[in-house]
Amino acid sequence: MTERVVITGMGIVCPLGHDVETLWQAILAGKSGVAKTTIFDASTFPTTFDAEVKDYDLTKYTKNPQLHKHSNRGSGFAIGAAAQACRQAKIDIETNEPADGINRSRMGVYLGAGEGSVDNDVFFEAIVKGWNSENNKMDWEKWAEVAFGKMTPMRELEQEPNMPAAHIAMLTGARGPSRSCLTACAASTQAVGEATMMIRRGDVDVVIAGGAHSMIHPLGLTGFNRLTALSTRNDSPETASRPFSASRDGFILGEGAAIVILESLESAKKRKVEILAEVIGYGSSSDAFRVTDMHEEGRGAIQSISRALADAGISYRNVDYINTHGTSTMENDSIETKAIKAVFKEKAKNIPASSVKSMLGHLIGAAGAAELITCVLAIRDNIVPPTMNLNDPDPQLDLDYVPSKPRKMQVDIAMNESFGFGGQNNVVIIKRWKG
């Protein structure tokens, strides 16, 4: 007997707000979380803007901020998002005697989480001191002198990508399976999918799942700028993210954390917590094509969508809303459109398929879970979020991207698509819970 899996809590810290309702109101109002970079001086970079989490105060979410004081940006956001999600799902945090009816050894954590930033000042200073430009060699002894003198052990440990999940375990006391994956832009959709499978198998009753990431640091921006993956529309940051438009020129680097509480239906019923939606399908695939490009025909994307539909046991005709990966890059938006057409056939143009990245930016590892939360809200309120900044449609791209304004309509089944750099693709399908 397979356990059914439901969502009983949600939490978010993202460029459009530090809680789920603020995010949702911002999205329905078509607001943008994109602005000039403030975390560091990016004024001379090819891209001078991003989507940042601003004015975040960790102490609002934990009574033990000392414990998390070394956490990197991603971990800090993860703690806030997890605390919110646990509150909604009536899960006790920061206690040795939880009274929420969940056995801690049957509570897991699964994040799609990114690495922390290097300790920038010391990182660069050590290279400057160690590098000998005359012979193009590094004097490691000089390098090590700076590194030993100025790097701190905890700051270094906190760069490991398993740390956001570790902080959530400390916060909640979870002793069940704990995993962290980093499949680029698809990571947190994969985390939600695999966590769902853990509950279905009966390994655990609850998983705190989602993602956390910040690549808004000099080396992160450098890497994406060199790949020419980012928009360089520096004169108009708030309209730069324009998925599916003819003038799209790249994605917008964002950051944040998004957490959902996944729970077996039995546990949710026993604990009498509100059920927000049911997770009914998950599909994962690998492009096996190129690390630099998506498969031209969207083979991997098509496989992940088809596998998720098969796993859910539904037809493409049953899907009411597609939350696209929609990054605002030339390649993704056109191949994703092709893939949707291949799977959804005659219905492709009739299913609303929008991109909240037009407002939120691209949260990289955290993107999938953040977008899944908007799917839950779309079902809750029967409103499909819009794709903003779509003022000059690409003639090749002719799906219903829900331009400019949210749309009131019945949404019972929503599909969330995430496709990662390198060709790892993940899709999750959720359904209205009708009791």
Next chain:
Amino acid sequence: MSSARIVITGLGAVSPLGLTVGDMWEGLCTGRCGIGKITAFDPAGFSCKLAGQVPDYKIQQYVPKSYRKAVKMMSRDIELAVMAANEALTNSGLVTKAIDPEKVNVEPERVAINMGAGLISCDLVELAPAVAASVTDGKFDLRKWGKEGLELVTPLWLLKYLPNMPACHIGIIHDIQGPSNSITCAEASAHLAIGEASQIIARGSSNIALAGGAEAKVNPIVMIRQCLLKRVTSENNDDPSSACRPFDADAKGSVFGEGAGIVILENLENAKKRDAKIYAEVIGVGQSNNINPAYEHLESDGKGIQIAIEKAMANAQIEPEDLDLIVPHGTGIAADDLAETTAIEAALGKAATKVAVWPTKSMLSNTGAAGGALDVIAAACAMANGKIPVAKNCERKAAGCNLNIVKQPLETNIHHALCCSYTYGGQTAAVVLKKLD
């Protein structure tokens, strides 16, 4: 849920003991030590000058002609992973596009990949000229970097260091189109990847999976992290082969290294149908968490490890007395080894003092995300050969350790083996293997 049984039908290992599983097993049996003085960079300024380094290789020999251009996008972690994948697939008798396009005997859509990967650190020498071009008055100048330095960074630079890339490159080379994941849980990564891949096959999402891990820790920035965290031994720099001493009274810290290990997991039916050699069955996987406010150390009672072992044993439906071999995480960090000892004793009770315990890091070093896979491969070799080699460098057990650390090589039939691992911060994992008759 599907009740498919999962077996290991192929092994691939690149380690400080050599470029193949055969080299590794020979080295382990003869007590050879893969640890030596660091040659990848000058370690003069480092408290630990030792590492487990993989012998020289030419990556071009491991990559099909049509894909040779892509090696410039491979960091060392990725290279090691690609090499181990080649060996594991060849060893299993599975034929992919890269091995022989005329004789492919797998369905690409039914093959999954699940790789453990570390925090892949960039090559500082590669980055240095760009940094040097961004200096004003002797100091790094970020504004100058954005204008001038950045232009000197190779365009595809980032792709070398994304931890999902080992799985992506292997997937491209061998045309693997099934589920693909990259587990980034430090030293527990490979066990967690093997566990997840087993579940992917069990639920019917694929018939075959490549699972394991790869990490190249012999990089100055990785090494300095371990030095700063005081995880390394700073003694024994002159005597590399006795430097790493898991569970020994004279243990002074760990030694880090590089490697990759990949196993081919397959559902039993599939393996039987093609008459594959079966090394072992994966019958139990357990996962949990350490929770310790001072998370730069392991919790002293090893509770998270204990729970993972208990879950793996329950999942395997065997009793502690049924175990013939334990390959522990055993890093040579005295406090951590003691915590792991406590966990093993708590989980296995009286049997804990009887079962042969064989830590491998004294010879293989601590290879991070690869370690768990190398240990599973070592256990599978022990099982196949009916032999447990000596646990090197544990001459006098540490106080509080009552485990039966292997002192003399054993010739014995190994029915069941347990491997375990953990991270600083949280994740723990345990895997139980069974020999099939």
